[in-house]
Each structure stands twice: as C-alpha cells, then as structure tokens.
C-alpha cells in the first residue's frame with residue numbers, strides 16, 4: 463500500500479523540507495518580541511511570510527500556543543488556516559497519549575477539516591501500547607489525515623526506553639513493525655517519527671514501507687545533513703525533514719529567514735530523489 467497521495471505530491475514537488483513553528487519564550491526573546499499572544503501572532507506571521515509555499519509541511523508545536531489558553535488555541539487554528547492557504551500541510555506536534563474514547567476526543571480536537579484545529583497530522587506517543595492508538599488511527603484514516611507515531615525520538619533520554627530489547631526486537635523496531643501492520647490491515651494512516659542515527663533509522667524506515675516518516679535533526683549540532691538525506695532517499699515521496707532551530711535562528715528578518723529556507727531546500731532537495 464502506498465503513502466498518502468497528497469503527502470507524496472507535496473513532498474516530491476516542493477521538497478521534503480518541513481518548517482517548525484515554535485513561538486516559545488526562547489524564540490520570542492531571541493526575536494525581541496513580547497512573550498505574549500501578540501508576540502506569538504507576529505512571529506507566526508513572519509515565519510509564514512518568509513516560507514510561503516516553499517515548504518510542503520509545517521510542524522506546529524502545540525504547547526507553545528495552548529500555554530496562552532483559549533486565545534492561544536484560536537491563534538493555533540489561524541496558523542493552521544494560514545498553512546492551508548499556502549497549499550501546505552500542518553502537523554500538530556502534541557505527542558498525545560491515551561486510550562479508548564479519550565483518543566476520539568483528541569481526534570475531535572486535532573484531526574481533519576471538521577476538527578477544532580484542522581490538522582493534517584498529529585504526533586502520538588505509543589507508550590500505552592500500540593493498540594491504544596487505534597481509535598485515533600481510525601479517525602485519521604476516515605478523515606484522510608495521519609497519526610505520526612513516535613517510533614524513535616531524537617532526545618538523549620529516548621534510548622533507554624525505545625532502545626530496550628523485548629523478545630528479539632527493540633521497542634522502536636517493534637513499534638515500527640506495528641505501524642506497518644496497522645497500515646497493511648486498515649489503510650495508510652499511521653506515520654512515524656524516526657529520530658535515530660543513520661543505521662538505526664535506515665532499519666526502521668525499511669520496516670515501514672508505506673508510512674510517511676518524519677526524520678528530525680536537520681541543523682542540529684552533532685547531526686550530519688548527509689545522513690538524514692541518505693535515510694530520506696530510502697523513503698522517496700514519504701520522507702519529511704523538519705528544521706526549526708536551523709531556520710529560526712536567522713529571524714526575525716524575513717529576507718534572512720527566506721534565504722535560510724531556500725538554502726535548506728537546496729541542500730536536501732537536490733539529493734532526495736522523486737518517486
């Protein structure tokens with residue numbers, strides 16, 4: 463079964479670059495903007511103006527909006543609408559984790575045009591067991607959206623849990639296999655976050671042949687762009703390469719941000735083959 467067509471179309475025609483939108487206290491201070499709702503609104507407007515239609519996907523950090531309460535949630539919806547006006551897709555990075563009908567309520571909040579926030583994907587944590595994600599995955603499938611399951615994250619503490627061996631596989635490998643099985647059985651709605659180093663990432667991506675895979679790490683110290691591009695090359699039309707720090711550090715100047723986005727596109731685009 464193939465990856466979701468709209469994702470493949472955008473990832474191949476616009477490049478695999480995904481831009482992070484993160485109106486955090488840290489970035490608002492660095493951009494000399496007030497750490498309040500107006501500051502967050504200004505920052506998002508600058509990011510969207512600089513990137514325009516040059517990125518296929520925006521990864522929006524949900525807590526940096528919801529920390530402002532109901533008004534922050536409304537701003538988040540405005541930003542999702544702005545992403546859609548640019549013909550791009552919005553990943554809502556909320557890392558949800560729960561079970562049963564609680565997951566349905568997360569779908570009501572995050573997934574699809576009829577939801578509160580209108581996202582095209584939401585990130586989800588499988589720590590309660592992969593089967594606990596099922597209600598969210600079904601809602602994603604029925605709304606043409608994706609659940610990006612944390613298969614292997616890039617933070618330093620992740621290895622202790624995700625690298626632990628259960629039977630003959632690591633937890634990350636087992637989760638990757640569960641992503642594949644879900645897509646094979648129910649239709650493609652399970653995507654994956656794979657923030658591992660090159661060899662481990664290659665193995666995990668190969669285990670999920672139909673899944674969209676987000677490969678974090680671009681622009682981070684200690685991560686080589688060529689390694690990420692090599693992994694993305696094994697997942698043509700379904701690899702998403704997010705960058706946040708590597709672009710936002712050039713802000714708030716719109717031209718400098720735009721130049722950085724163009725440079726990242728070139729750096730990854732030339733080497734990621736189309737389908």
Ligand SMILES: O=c1ccn([C@@H]2O[C@H](COP(=O)(O)O)[C@@H](O)[C@H]2O)c(=O)[nH]1
Pocket residue numbers: 482523555614615616617655656657678679680682704705706707708
């Ligand atoms: O494995 C993961 C998955 C998500 N994140 C998130 O990324 C941002 C940092 O983005 P950069 O593009 O690296 O600047 C961070 O806020 C996490 O929420 C991650 O770090 N690792």
